[in-house]
Amino acid sequence: MISFLSHRAATLAAAVTILTLPSLGRAADFETPPVLRAKDAAPAALRSGKGFRVDPRVPTNGLTTVFAIESDSGTFQALGVQTLALRESEISAIFQLDHDGKVETFVKAVRSTAIHPLESAAQMITNPVQTVQGLPGGLDRFFDRVETGAQEIGTAAANLNADVSASGQQLAEMSGGVAANALGYNLELRQLAKQLGVDPYTSNPVLEKKLHEFARVAFTAYVATNTLISIAVPASITITGTNVTRDLIYDTPSGDLVAQNLAALQTLGASDDTIQAFQQAPGFTLSLRTNLVAGLQQLPGATGATDVVKLATGALTADLALFLVRALRMQGQYQTQVAPISSLTARGTIVATDMNGALVLPAPVDYVSWTERVAGFAQRPDLAAPQRGVWITGRMTPRSKAGLQALGWTVREHAGEQP
Numbered sequence: 001m002i003s004f005l006s007h008r009a010a011t012l013a014a015a016v017t018i019l020t021l022p023s024l025g026r027a028a029d030f031e032t033p034p035v036l037r038a039k040d041a042a043p044a045a046l047r048s049g050k051g052f053r054v055d056p057r058v059p060t061n062g063l064t065t066v067f068a069i070e071s072d073s074g075t076f077q078a079l080g081v082q083t084l085a086l087r088e089s090e091i092s093a094i095f096q097l098d099h100d101g102k103v104e105t106f107v108k109a110v111r112s113t114a115i116h117p118l119e120s121a122a123q124m125i126t127n128p129v130q131t132v133q134g135l136p137g138g139l140d141r142f143f144d145r146v147e148t149g150a151q152e153i154g155t156a157a158a159n160l161n162a163d164v165s166a167s168g169q170q171l172a173e174m175s176g177g178v179a180a181n182a183l184g185y186n187l188e189l190r191q192l193a194k195q196l197g198v199d200p201y202t203s204n205p206v207l208e209k210k211l212h213e214f215a216r217v218a219f220t221a222y223v224a225t226n227t228l229i230s231i232a233v234p235a236s237i238t239i240t241g242t243n244v245t246r247d248l249i250y251d252t253p254s255g256d257l258v259a260q261n262l263a264a265l266q267t268l269g270a271s272d273d274t275i276q277a278f279q280q281a282p283g284f285t286l287s288l289r290t291n292l293v294a295g296l297q298q299l300p301g302a303t304g305a306t307d308v309v310k311l312a313t314g315a316l317t318a319d320l321a322l323f324l325v326r327a328l329r330m331q332g333q334y335q336t337q338v339a340p341i342s343s344l345t346a347r348g349t350i351v352a353t354d355m356n357g358a359l360v361l362p363a364p365v366d367y368v369s370w371t372e373r374v375a376g377f378a379q380r381p382d383l384a385a386p387q388r389g390v391w392i393t394g395r396m397t398p399r400s401k402a403g404l405q406a407l408g409w410t411v412r413e414h415a416g417e418q419p
Contacts, residue, residue: 031369031399033060041065041366042081046088051095054084062374064365064394072098073206079319080366082326082393090204093196097210186254189215194250201254201285203318245294249287257286261293268296268305274313283315288325295328299335302352304344311346323364324350330362330391330416347382359385364416366394370403378407391415 038047041058042065048054052071059066067084069076073094078084192215193200202208249257258279265275278289292312296305308328315321327350335341339354352360361383368374377383389410396404401411 029370030372030375031397033062033367033369033371035059036065036367038067042067042084046081046084049088050092052088052091060367060369062369062371063363063367065367071095080364080394082364083319083322086322087204089198090202090207093198094204094207094210096196097207097214185215185219188219190250192218199285199287200249201287203283203285245291248294249290254286257290261289264293264297265309268309270306270309274306274310277313278309281313281315281321283317283319283321284312285318285321288318288321291325292321292328295325295332298332299341299344302341302344304346307346308344308350311348311350326364326393326416327362330364330393331360333416334360334362334391351383353385356387357385358387358389359383361388361390362416363390363392365392368392368394368396368400370397370400374400375403378404378409 036058038054038056038058042054046054051073052069055068055070061079064080065084067078067081067087069078069084069087069091071091071094073091076087076091078087189211190200192211193202196211198207198211200211202211252260262275262279265278270278278284281289284292292308296308299305308324312321312324315324331341331344331350331352334352334354338360339356339358341352341360342355343353345351345353350362352362354360387410388408389412390404391412393414393416395413396411401413404411
């Protein structure tokens with residue numbers, strides 16, 4: 001009798017659990033991602049500044065916030081608060097270069113060269129709204145079971161030294177000199193970027209153009225960059241992640257940085273084709289590649305590093321590249337704070353298993369709603385584990401948190417780095 005009652009109670013409990021689980025079949029179970037107020041979505045310091053302001057309405061896309069930044073340099077889009085901080089540091093640098101391009105010191109330096117004066121940022125933009133936009137829905141790949149960038153690997157060139165030689169040639173062309181001058185020009189570029197606190201290999205086309213034009217004037221006129229820039233700001237770690245990688249990126253010639261990344265990837269066991277495809281991934285700047293490699297090196301006991309590199313080869317946008325770099329950095333934080341990571345898998349995003357068998361999913365996203373895609377992702381068979389948790393840098397709606405917990409996920413909000 002007791003056994004029967006126990007069995008009946010267990011059956012009833014299971015039925016209740018099933019009924020409370022989110023159903024993928026009814027649209028009423030899902031949320032429409034809301035539009036937030038900027039003052040609720042970002043710190044005050046990031047909502048406005050010299051030369052920019054954030055639109056007071058902030059849409060969300062189910063995973064993160066989507067900020068629109070109106071500036072003198074055009075309209076920029078940022079997926080999430082961390083990218084917002086990055087974009088604004090770039091806008092501030094553009095504003096500073098615009099200002100310093102008009103002062104007498106710079107004008108005299110230009111006159112001593114054959115270089116044309118800098119265009120203002122406004123003149124450089126042909127379509128301001130699309131100048132630096134994250135691809136709408138650029139994190140959609142997070143949901144997909146993409147295991148490798150097979151196509152990118154298959155079409156990669158075989159010559160592993162191409163990136164090193166191309167880097168030197170490109171810098172030589174920008175400096176207006178021969179290849180032997182590329183090293184000196186790259187030094188000017190890195191010093192200029194460090195003074196402004198931005199990525200010397202930025203993916204922002206407006207900032208990239210202005211950085212190179214300033215560096216070219218300094219290099220050609222034999223004028224130190226610190227005399228051309230009226231202020232210097234602390235070196236930003238928004239893009240470079242840690243003090244170690246920040247110093248490495250600012251202090252190491254680009255060709256040496258490429259070679260160091262190459263050696264590290266070979267040590268991790270990546271194939272030649274995978275390495276070459278990673279070097280050519282459109283979403284990754286040299287700085288982001290360096291950060292991804294550094295993140296893998298911080299997990300020396302984990303298997304699956306090469307799968308992460310393969311996944312990264314398919315990053316077509318800076319948003320996807322930033323997402324992967326930040327997710328990997330969060331895995332490093334998990335290893336320090338909770339337990340050593342034993343293995344990594346890369347299927348759409350980076351998932352880890354720790355030494356205790358627990359699965360951990362890091363997601364550098366700001367605002368998760370309970371959408372059909374989120375619910376479907378949470379129930380993927382390949383993510384099943386007796387213990388599994390999701391870390392996000394922002395927050396979830398109560399509905400999405402309850403839905404994940406009902407499916408056996410533990411949830412940690414406000415995890416990892418914040419701007």
